[in-house]
Amino acid sequence: VPELPEVETVARQLARHLEGRTITRVHTHVDSLRRPLQGGKLRADVEGRTILRIGRRGKYLVVELSDDARLMLHLGMTGTFRILSRSQPRGKHEHVVFSLADGEQWRFFDPRRFGMVESFAPGQDDWPPPSLAGLGPEPLGPDFHGDYLHQCIRGHRQAIKVLLLDQRLVAGIGNIYASELLFRAGIRPGRGGRRLTRPACARVVCATREVLTEAIAAGGTTISTYTNVDGEMGMFDRELLVYGRGGEPCLVCGHPVRQRVQAGRSTYFCPRCQK
């Protein structure tokens, strides 16, 4: 399940593999992913252009091309990228194929098709699109701090865990890291936003930075299908303290880890360590 650390890992690898290379052809093999795929627009915007820079914003990948064209990509739940020789037969679920000038291909693989591949033409005013413009600050950047979080969530009766998943508040946190960071902060996921003091917000911010930084260093988490561009799995799974451990003893105090559902998603926490 790609969240910020997984997307960051992929962005760095794609940058290393692809920056400076030129896209000659684009082929789409399904009509839509999360949204309809605009094959014609994709070809017009991307073919013949050189990949200058690949970065990340929240859980989105942003590819800057020559002539000020751009690609915006999202991995959804099961999206991964592969860089393969043209002679390698196209596999099932390889929905978008970018052919490179040197005979290799950059392929987007996504069984559940929750991902996104969209392009932006030079000289249009549709950049940045709403899905990027509406994102909150980067959790590892200077704008995400205790006072900011406190200001955002004071007065909200919604649970802190649900608030942290709102990409407008802070960009890049998903279901796995939300449970993990609240465990490290010692705060119950069900606590209403308005019931977090300023120091508690500072602890949440601190725990967020720690967890995400460690996860990036480990190359992300592979809960089910995520692999990086080289086909390797993330190593952070072994460092998860509560996620996926419902009923098992807390690694700090031994009390059983509890699992509950919040806003339709599984949440894990230790009722003894988290208040």
Next chain:
DNA sequence: AGACACCCCTGAGAGC
């Protein structure tokens, strides 16, 4: 406007 339910989709795993 805030809070919530529901939808898209496939594969893994459980249970019978």
Next chain:
DNA sequence: TGCTCTCAGGGGTGTC
């Protein structure tokens, strides 16, 4: 062994 069922959770839309 093979079927059916549930669940995973990104982000977007619709409703109250």
